[in-house]
Amino acid sequence: MAAACSARFIPSASLLARHGPTSPSSGLAGAADHHGPPRINIWEDPMSPSKWKEEHFVLASLSGWGLLIYGGFKVFGGKNDKKDEVIPAAAS
Template sequence: MAMATTARSAARLLRMKAPSSVQRSSRTFASDAHEHGPKRVPLWEDPMHPGRWKEEHFVFVSLAGWGVLIYGGYKLFAGGSKEKNDTAPAKSSASTPAHH
């Protein structure tokens, strides 16, 4: 019985020391809190240095590059564009008789 009473009083003491729901600290995103390493810039500000790009810009460029590579490989190995042969003879105006 003494153990239960001690546990209840300890829980009550912890509740009183816990911050109320009214007092909340403001939180920010982890990436905004502290700057570590070199500053990241958009792709168009420094296009020759991919290591300095923002992560999402690097992902977009990488995906676009892979798309071009795969599409180019498909076109290369699939035979490129197929030209249709026009088998119907073309009518020329010299072969038709002129009526005067």
């Protein structure tokens, strides 16, 4: 009985020939294939954005745009905190 159950779960040679290996292939996983110069971290050469890794370039660009927008808001359209002082009337 146990032999019959285990034989059911072992793939036959004809099944492997039709469907290929049981483990997925990594045909599109080409992360090790570098095209062009290797990318470096932003802190290793901060004055050369063309050499930075893509995610570091994105973070630096978003930070720069955020600072530009925040600075423009503060200079040109920020909320004014002018408070009107009330002078108390002199008691006579």
